[in-house]
Amino acid sequence: MKKRKVEVVVISDVHLGTFGCHAKELLQYLATIKPKLLILNGDIIDIWQFRKSYFPQSHLKVIKKIISLSSKGTKVYYLTGNHDEFLRKFTDLHLGNLSLLNKLVLDLDGKKAWIFHGDVFDASINHAKWLAKLGGWGYDFLILTNRFLNWILARMNKEPYSLSKKIKDNVKSAVKFITKFENVCTDLAIENKYDYVICGHIHEPKMEVVENENGKTTYLNSGDWIENLTALEYNNKKWKLYKHAKNDVDVEEEQFEYENQLAEQFITIIKK
Numbered sequence: 001m002k003k004r005k006v007e008v009v010v011i012s013d014v015h016l017g018t019f020g021c022h023a024k025e026l027l028q029y030l031a032t033i034k035p036k037l038l039i040l041n042g043d044i045i046d047i048w049q050f051r052k053s054y055f056p057q058s059h060l061k062v063i064k065k066i067i068s069l070s071s072k073g074t075k076v077y078y079l080t081g082n083h084d085e086f087l088r089k090f091t092d093l094h095l096g097n098l099s100l101l102n103k104l105v106l107d108l109d110g111k112k113a114w115i116f117h118g119d120v121f122d123a124s125i126n127h128a129k130w131l132a133k134l135g136g137w138g139y140d141f142l143i144l145t146n147r148f149l150n151w152i153l154a155r156m157n158k159e160p161y162s163l164s165k166k167i168k169d170n171v172k173s174a175v176k177f178i179t180k181f182e183n184v185c186t187d188l189a190i191e192n193k194y195d196y197v198i199c200g201h202i203h204e205p206k207m208e209v210v211e212n213e214n215g216k217t218t219y220l221n222s223g224d225w226i227e228n229l230t231a232l233e234y235n236n237k238k239w240k241l242y243k244h245a246k247n248d249v250d251v252e253e254e255q256f257e258y259e260n261q262l263a264e265q266f267i268t269i270i271k272k
Contacts, residue, residue, distance in 0.1 A: 001031065001032065003031075003032055003033055003034040004032060004033050004034065005033075005034050005035075005036075006033050006034065006035045006036070006233050006234070006235055007035070007036050007037065007234050007235050007236075008035065008036065008037045008038075008039065008106075008108070008232075008233070008234035008235075009033060009035040009037070009038050009039065009231055009232070009233055009234075010039045010041055010115070010198055010220075010222045010231060010232040010233075010234075011026070011038075011039075011040060011041065011044075011222055011225065011231045011232075012040070012041035012042050012043060012044075012081070012117065012199075012200025012201070012222045012223070012224065013042070013043045013081070013200050013201065013203055013222075013223070013224035013225065013226065014026060014040075014043065014044045014045075014062065014224070014225045015043055015044075015045075015046040015049075015083065015224075015225070015226055016044060016045045016046060016055075016059045016062060016063070017045060017046045017047075017049060017054065017055050017059060018046045018049050018054075018226075019054070020226040020227075021046075021059060021225060021226060022225050022226065022229055022246055023056070023058040023059045023061070023062050023225075024058045025225070025229055025244050025245075025246055026062055026225050026229075026244075027058065027061055027062055027065060028244070029229075029231065029242075029244050030062070030065050030066075030069070031065070034074075035069070035074050036074065036075065037074070037075045037076075037077070037106075038066070038069060038070075038074050038075070038076045038077070039076075039077045039079065039104065039115060039198075040066070040076065040077065040078045040079065041079050041081070041115060041116070041117055041198065041199070041200045041222055042079050042080055042081020042082070042083075042084065042116075042117030042118070042119070042200050042201065043081035043082065043083040043084060043117065043200065043201070044078065044081075044084060045063075045083075045084050046083045046084070047083060047084050047085070047086045047087075048082075048083045049083070067098075070096065070097040070098045071096075071097070073097070074097060075097050075099075076097055076098045076099070077099050077101060077104055077115075078098065078099070078100045078101070079101055079102065079103060079104060079115065079116060079117055080100070080101070080102050080117065081117035081118075081119055081200065081201065082117070082119035082201070085119075087100060088102060102116070103115065103116035104116070105194075108196070108234060108237075109237045111195035111196065112193070112194050112195050112196070113194065113195065113196040113197075113198055114189055114192070114194040114196065114197045114198065115197075115198040115199075116198075116199065117199065117200050117201050118181065118185065118199035118200055118201035118202065119201050121181055121184050121185065178202055178204055181199075181201075181202055182206075182208075182210075182219060182221075185197050185199055185219060186210040186212075186217055186219050187212065189217040189219070190210075190212060190214050190215045190216065190217050191214060193215070194217055195217060195218065196217065196218045196220060196239075197217055197218070197219055197220070198220045198221075198222070198232065199219075199220075199221050199222075200221065200222050200223075200224070202221065203223060203224040203226065203227060203228065204221055204223065204228075205221055205222065205223030205224075205228050205230040205241055205243075206219065206220070206221045206223075206241075207219070207220050207221075207232075207239060207240075207241050218239070220232055220239060220241075223241075228243065229243060229244040229245075229246045230242060230243050230244070231244075
């Protein structure tokens with residue numbers, strides 16, 4: 001297979017080790033590209049929700065693929081997020097072509113790109129971590145339920161439905177949080193003269209030029225590999241948002257085996 005040469009690829013919020021992760025689709029995507037620089041912008045491995053009983057081969061293959069890319073010349077930056085914050089104990093670590101950092105500033109054709117996960121601006125992470133973790137378990141359960149729902153809808157020849165998107169679009173607090181998050185990121189980027197600010201965390205892929213009285217910047221969010229299956233690609237001085245096709249009809253048997261287990265763990269957390 002002929003691979004596309006890409007200067008920079010940014011992916012985030014893969015959440016390996018959770019039921020919602022589309023690891024197989026991510027592997028398909030990684031197999032089609034040959035990036036000079038691969039930026040893993042947080043929440044790649046979900047240490048918050050990690051369980052020994054659930055880490056399928058497809059999830060392990062993603063890690064092996066990233067290591068393989070690194071060994072073949074791709075420079076890989078792993079930037080830590082909140083779900084893999086355990087790795088922050090080891091930041092500023094450099095092993096060959098692989099670097100572990102909390103944030104990154106790149107010079108791209110004379111323009112500065114400020115890259116970080118984004119959880120630093122999330123009050124629920126900084127002041128109520130237990131609530132954020134509870135939300136993570138609930139989100140994982142919602143995604144798994146949604147896959148099963150879409151499996152049924154497909155057999156009825158009906159369009160797939162996104163429960164989480166419906167909730168986000170209709171809950172004012174969620175919309176307000178996303179807007180505030182984006183505004184904080186762009187205001188700081190403009191203040192510090194960054195041409196690009198690149199985040200993840202909120203699972204909302206986006207590319208937008210933002211201006212205020214102090215200047216302008218380009219806000220980019222790489223989305224996620226739970227719902228949107230998106231990545232950012234930089235080539236020939238231009239960014240684009242890549243979207244991979246997903247197949248919610250293909251519900252893995254191993255996910256059904258662990259559905260009851262996830263529900264039980266979710267209930268246990270609520271009782272604590």
